[in-house]
Amino acid sequence: MATRKPQILFIGYGHLAKSLLSSNLLKNYHIHYINSKNSIFYVKDKKTPKKLDYNYDYIFLLIRPDVFKKIGKDFLIFTENNPTIISCMAGISINSISQTLNSKKVIRIMPNVMAKKSLSQTYVYSKNKKLLNSNFKNLIKSFGSVIFANNEDDINVATAVFGSGPAFIAHIINSYMIAAKKISHKSKIKDIELIELFQNVLALNNNSRELEKFVMSIASKKGTTQAGVNYLKSQNINKMISTTLDRAYKRAKEIGNEKKSPK
DSSP: OOOOOOEEEEEOOSHHHHHTOOHHHHHHOEEEEEOTTSOEEETTTOOOOSOOOOOOSEEEEOSOHHHHHHHGGGGGGGGTTOOEEEEOOSSOOHHHHHHHHTOSOEEEEEOOGGGGGTOEEEEEEOSOGGGSOHHHHHHHGGGEEEEEOSSTHHHHHHIIIIISHHHHHHHHHHHHHHHHHHHTTTTOOOHHHHHHHHHHHHHHOOSHHHHHHHHHHHOOTTSHHHHHHHHHHHTTHHHHHHHHHHHHHHHHHHHHHSOOOOO
16 A cells, blocks of 8 residues: 655645745655635646645645735634644744644744745744654754754854745845956856856855855955955945845844734
8 A cells, every 4th residue: 555645735836836846845745735715726736636634744835925914813723633834934933823724733943935946044943842653853854954043043043044045045146247257248158157256266166265265265465356355345235235134134024023914
């Protein structure tokens, strides 16, 4: 007799939800999703299941925090069989989710959009450590590496650094690429050459100290590298990056304290 595949419901099916659909997740779990019209479909074929018993093992909360505050109680129908609730929402606390959905089985995670390729660094926190069992760990490893947080505020930090971080990094890289192509309009530097430049620098350096030494090894006195590095320092790039992450972190904390918007 075939082993029953665990049942998952995605509440919300936007960019983040779709990015969680790694090949391992699709292979080992039956996954439904509910859309904005409260219709349920199979992820694999977009068809409506013939029988709906709401017997889910895991429910992923993948909607915007403001939407959850507004209509969260509408999802109580899906929690009657006491599934484990996995929230990917920024800022909404475990206590708030537990009260809204009348459940003590709540885990907060913060993956990022690279989960589809199993390259996410996913932060995890739950007050109930028994929920972080082998079944859950196997599920979450589908997304990539896993970091277990020490407290709930670590999820806010992870939201800024690892959740939003890929967008910040992509923006910085793209800015460099645009600038490089602007000064090389005659030689026509290719995108792939610039992407490889970033990949190769990271391949040679595994930590902050190595990166600092790497910069010093290239920046000779009064040379071209030193001229560029001095300009970056004069513009206080460290403060710019720090402020970027700090604003994202503070926004994650603010979201949980915002009042419900009226229906």
